[in-house]
Amino acid sequence: MQTLIKHLKKSRRYSEDFKKEMVRLFESGQYSILQLEKLYGAGDTSIYRWVYKYSKFNTCGVRVVEFKNSDMDKIKEMENKIKELEQAVGRKQIQIDFLEKMIEIAKNDYDIDIKKNYDILPSTGSDKGKKK
Numbered sequence: 001m002q003t004l005i006k007h008l009k010k011s012r013r014y015s016e017d018f019k020k021e022m023v024r025l026f027e028s029g030q031y032s033i034l035q036l037e038k039l040y041g042a043g044d045t046s047i048y049r050w051v052y053k054y055s056k057f058n059t060c061g062v063r064v065v066e067f068k069n070s071d072m073d074k075i076k077e078m079e080n081k082i083k084e085l086e087q088a089v090g091r092k093q094i095q096i097d098f099l100e101k102m103i104e105i106a107k108n109d110y111d112i113d114i115k116k117n118y119d120i121l122p123s124t125g126s127d128k129g130k131k132k
Helices: 016-028 033-040 044-054 071-110
Strands: none
Touching (some): 016 033, 033 044
């Protein structure tokens, strides 16, 4: 026979110092509400209640809105994007320098002016489209 086990709701009691420390960590910008919830196991509604109760800045009636991607994540993402773009610009600059050196070598060694080659007449196009 199966034994019926009742799931007891665990209630936790947090000390005032713990609650104030959570509010301090949130207000300092070190952690978001979601991060504090994951780190310390306290519910997000409890943490919001503590913020309204103990905060110097947030009072009841003022809504604290927090996005899942914190500002620090966005800043890190933008810094990584800037780093990638700087690397791409560096690679392109190396290619430009290489091609300019090749043009200079062609001009000096082979007497070919690639940049300004006025010796060749412009193309007149194909004769297929012309009517006779």
